[in-house]
Amino acid sequence: MDREVLKSEIKRLRSERNAVIMAHYYQIREIQEIADFVGDSLDLAQQAAKTDADVIVLCGVHFMAETAKIISPNKKVLIPDAGAGCSLAESCPAGEFEAFIKAHPDHTVISYVNTSAAVKALSDLVVTSSNALQIINSLPQDEKIIFGPDRNLGNYIKSLSGRDMLIWDGACHVHEQFSLQKILELKKQHPQAEIISHPECKQDLLKVSDFIGSTSAQVAYVQKAEAGEFIVATECGVLFEMSRKCPGKLFIPAPPDDDSKACNECTFMRMHNLEKLYRCLRDEQPEVLVEEQLRRQALRSIQRMLNISANLK
Numbered sequence: 278m279d280r281e282v283l284k285s286e287i288k289r290l291r292s293e294r295n296a297v298i299m300a301h302y303y304q305i306r307e308i309q310e311i312a313d314f315v316g317d318s319l320d321l322a323q324q325a326a327k328t329d330a331d332v333i334v335l336c337g338v339h340f341m342a343e344t345a346k347i348i349s350p351n352k353k354v355l356i357p358d359a360g361a362g363c364s365l366a367e368s369c370p371a372g373e374f375e376a377f378i379k380a381h382p383d384h385t386v387i388s389y390v391n392t393s394a395a396v397k398a399l400s401d402l403v404v405t406s407s408n409a410l411q412i413i414n415s416l417p418q419d420e421k422i423i424f425g426p427d428r429n430l431g432n433y434i435k436s437l438s439g440r441d442m443l444i445w446d447g448a449c450h451v452h453e454q455f456s457l458q459k460i461l462e463l464k465k466q467h468p469q470a471e472i473i474s475h476p477e478c479k480q481d482l483l484k485v486s487d488f489i490g491s492t493s494a495q496v497a498y499v500q501k502a503e504a505g506e507f508i509v510a511t512e513c514g515v516l517f518e519m520s521r522k523c524p525g526k527l528f529i530p531a532p533p534d535d536d537s538k539a540c541n542e543c544t545f546m547r548m549h550n551l552e553k554l555y556r557c558l559r560d561e562q563p564e565v566l567v568e569e570q571l572r573r574q575a576l577r578s579i580q581r582m583l584n585i586s587a588n589l590k
């Protein structure tokens with residue numbers, strides 16, 4: 278189908294189904310352009326809680342669509358490609374995480390939103406990279422914490438908060454692959470450029486970064502920063518929104534170790550495209566479903582995050 282016809286068919290089906298298209302910043306440009314809403318993990322969860330659409334099409338990875346379904350069980354939640362997983366969520370199987378929790382019974386269990394519903398159901402509280410530090414700082418100082426699954430985000434929060442944290446040994450395949458050496462070489466070529474990184478990056482990269490934050494925090498930062506050039510260490514889809522918001526500034530994707538790639542893409546996020554989005558709206562599938570008892574258990578920790586986050590603002 279011709280691109281323009283495809284886009285107008287997506288728009289027609291969206292209004293026919295009273296659907297909302299939500300996209301994460303790591304989506305391909307065409308999806309970000311057609312989406313009703315683009316944001317980070319926290320933004321997407323908050324939007325899912327307040328939308329009055331009948332159908333949510335979540336152009337992101339599976340845990341994001343699953344979180345939307347947990348929050349809004351009466352809405353139909355669709356994902357253009359059901360195979361869009363997350364290497365970080367997969368690094369934390371629920372059975373092993375449960376055994377870890379049982380071995381440390383006096384700990385509050387905090388899980389990053391990049392987890393399965395089963396892991397969220399085992400957790401006391403969910404956080405995203407946008408609110409992890411604020412939420413952990415809002416807990417009593419002596420509270421012992423289990424944090425999973427991202428070791429880089431966990432260690433970063435631990436170093437800033439000084440909290441007693443046991444950290445699961447998981448990581449994201451995208452954020453662990455940036456080359457510090459190549460980034461420092463780039464910095465020599467662009468001495469005025471600021472290095473901005475996602476907290477899922479390794480500690481050595483975080484140490485040389487001028488700004489560390491979630492995708493939304495990064496987009497907000499580049500708009501208000503005085504600098505005109507940035508080396509961006511996160512999935513390079515976010516550069517689209519940065520360039521859209523700041524047309525006069527230069528955004529350079531941080532290079533990965535792999536010499537065959539100019540920037541780091543998340544294989545899972547990139548599984549969606551306009552054709553799949555069209556078919557998903559047309560056929561109303563793949564649909565994301567969560568078994569009711571599991572949904573209720575997982576909702577507690579997500580709802581607690583949404584409540585705390587609302588009060589933090």
Ligand code: 13P
Nearest residue numbers: 317318319405406491492
């Ligand atoms: P954000 O919450 O910053 O969008 O991060 C989501 C993610 O998957 C990072 O890899």
Ligand code: SF4
Nearest residue numbers: 363364365449451543
């Ligand atoms: Fe998961 Fe990493 Fe992809 Fe984010 S970039 S969705 S953490 S695999």
